[in-house]
Amino acid sequence: xxxxxxxxxxxxxxxxxxxxxxxxxxxxxxxxxxxxxxxxxxxxxxxxxxxxxxxxxxxxxxxxxxxxxxxxxxxxxxxxxxxxxxxxxxxxxxxxxxxxxxxxxxxxxxxxxxxxxxxxxxxxxxxxxxxxxxxxxxxxxxxxxxxxxxxxxxxxxxxxxxxxxxxxxxxxxxxxxxxxxxxxxxxxxxxxxxxxxxxxxxxxxxxxxxxxxxxxxxxxxxxxxxxxxxxxxxxxxxxxxxxxxxxxxxxxxxxxxxxxxxxxxxxxxxxxxxxxxxxxxxxxxxxxxxxxxxxxxxxxxxxxxxxxxxxxxxxxxxxxxxxxxxxxxxxxxxxxxxxxxxxxxxxxxxxxxxxxxxxxxxxxxxxxxxxxxxxxxxxxxxxxxxxxxxxxxxxxxxxxxxxxxxxxxxxxxxxxxxxxxxxxxxxxxxxxxxxxxxxxxxxxxxxxxxxxxxxxxxxxxxxxxxxxxxxxxxxxxxxxxxx
Numbered sequence: 001x002x003x004x005x006x007x008x009x010x011x012x013x014x015x016x017x018x019x020x021x022x023x024x025x026x027x028x029x030x031x032x033x034x035x036x037x038x039x040x041x042x043x044x045x046x047x048x049x050x051x052x053x054x055x056x057x058x059x060x061x062x063x064x065x066x067x068x069x070x071x072x073x074x075x076x077x078x079x080x081x082x083x084x085x086x087x088x089x090x091x092x093x094x095x096x097x098x099x100x101x102x103x104x105x106x107x108x109x110x111x112x113x114x115x116x117x118x119x120x121x122x123x124x125x126x127x128x129x130x131x132x133x134x135x136x137x138x139x140x141x142x143x144x145x146x147x148x149x150x151x152x153x154x155x156x157x158x159x160x161x162x163x164x165x166x167x168x169x170x171x172x173x174x175x176x177x178x179x180x181x182x183x184x185x186x187x188x189x190x191x192x193x194x195x196x197x198x199x200x201x202x203x204x205x206x207x208x209x210x211x212x213x214x215x216x217x218x219x220x221x222x223x224x225x226x227x228x229x230x231x232x233x234x235x236x237x238x239x240x241x242x243x244x245x246x247x248x249x250x251x252x253x254x255x256x257x258x259x260x261x262x263x264x265x266x267x268x269x270x271x272x273x274x275x276x277x278x279x280x281x282x283x284x285x286x287x288x289x290x291x292x293x294x295x296x297x298x299x300x301x302x303x304x305x306x307x308x309x310x311x312x313x314x315x316x317x318x319x320x321x322x323x324x325x326x327x328x329x330x331x332x333x334x335x336x337x338x339x340x341x342x343x344x345x346x347x348x349x350x351x352x353x354x355x356x357x358x359x360x361x362x363x364x365x366x367x368x369x370x371x372x373x374x375x376x377x378x379x380x381x382x383x384x385x386x387x388x389x390x391x392x393x394x395x396x397x398x399x400x401x402x403x404x405x406x407x408x409x410x411x412x413x414x415x416x417x418x419x420x421x422x423x424x425x426x427x428x429x430x431x432x433x434x435x436x437x438x439x440x441x442x443x444x445x446x447x448x449x450x451x452x453x454x455x456x457x458x459x460x461x462x463x464x465x466x467x468x469x470x471x472x473x474x475x476x477x478x479x480x481x482x483x
Contacts (some may be wrong), residue, residue, distance in 0.1 A: 060203065071225070212350065284418055363377060415454070
């Protein structure tokens with residue numbers, strides 16, 4: 001049987017493994033960590049019984065992903081879809097709320113009601129077209145050209161200085177700025193707007209779901225399918241040099257797929273010099289510094305609606321958020337940073353002992369920063385939820401400089417797999433109609449450093465597997481593999 005070796009057990013690596021195992025390959029997945037899942041792991045990092053997600057908790061792209069739809073992820077594990085996709089507290093006790101219902105959201109934005117609907121209702125109503133446009137390879141005609149044009153025009157609206165004039169109220173301006181800031185890029189920017197609009201459109205379409213019990217459920221479902229089709233996963237198996245790795249014989253069709261940073265490909269003994277220079281020039285960007293909190297009860301947000309939201313964006317006004325993100329781009333950290341916080345226990349009490357709660361939160365910091373973000377995050381939560389400090393039973397901080405030890409793909413703590421700007425949206429990691437293919441025979445890239453980029457969607461892994469199968473003269477579609 002022809003072999004396929006995959007380095008990295010993140011969702012893209014496992015998606016590639018599942019696809020190739022179903023296509024008849026003998027698949028093994030090598031994982032450096034002692035636990036599987038990459039960015040979709042869950043661990044008791046603070047106290048026993050408090051289950052924290054190592055990287056991400058809420059997965060707007062997962063259930064709309066063509067790969068995960070074909071895989072049947074919605075049926076394999078239990079999902080919770082909040083009525084509130086994300087909340088944004090403001091000073092003086094108010095908050096802007098992004099309900100799954102776009103009309104309800106707009107109704108809470110006063111004079112910006114029509115502007116919010118004009119921005120996001122067409123995208124949320126055509127979310128499959130948006131997903132098709134953003135989730136596939138470059139240089140192809142989108143299936144819904146009108147939707148693609150609408151999306152591009154809204155990128156220009158929110159990704160340029162025009163964004164400062166797009167909303168008249170502080171609530172609407174903060175609400176869109178908080179979701180755009182997920183991109184960890186200067187503000188305003190086209191790439192940031194592209195990522196934020198996709199997330200916001202998901203928020204008003206299928207919502208921002210989370211797996212009951214933790215993100216680990218996603219990895220576990222993928223591994224179960226992989227093993228059911230003869231594949232295996234070997235945790236605790238770091239690979240730092242491809243020259244020393246026995247991955248088979250490319251002459252007989254054996255494959256090597258890298259769900260890693262592109263840097264690992266530089267260790268291949270047959271890498272052409274030009275391709276090596278291109279990978280060496282691939283840029284890594286601003287990072288995340290995260291804290292897990294074990295809490296003695298629910299967070300006492302001043303606004304009652306925020307107490308129902310799994311995802312909360314902290315940072316105040318649009319001007320404050322822009323200043324925070326631009327400070328990071330300049331190599332600094334704001335004293336009042338943008339904080340992305342998730343409180344899963346408001347919807348999933350299985351994450352903590354009875355009556356207790358968990359919170360994880362991160363701020364953006366310069367790449368490689370060793371800043372402990374605990375006090376900055378605590379102060380921002382306390383700003384909108386007085387009494388938060390008194391609830392903290394334990395905490396666990398992970399500075400950006402420590403993230404690479406947890407997940408080697410996160411260079412310097414960059415959880416996006418590389419700078420996500422317009423240049424690297426096109427050159428990810430090289431300019432190609434099939435950037436998952438490398439010049440080395442049988443070797444493919446299958447990580448967030450390839451299109452469609454970051455998020456839990458499995459599409460980079462599927463594209464790498466699909467490309468490898470086509471190169472082997474065995475073209476396959478998702479329908480072929482999951483019929």
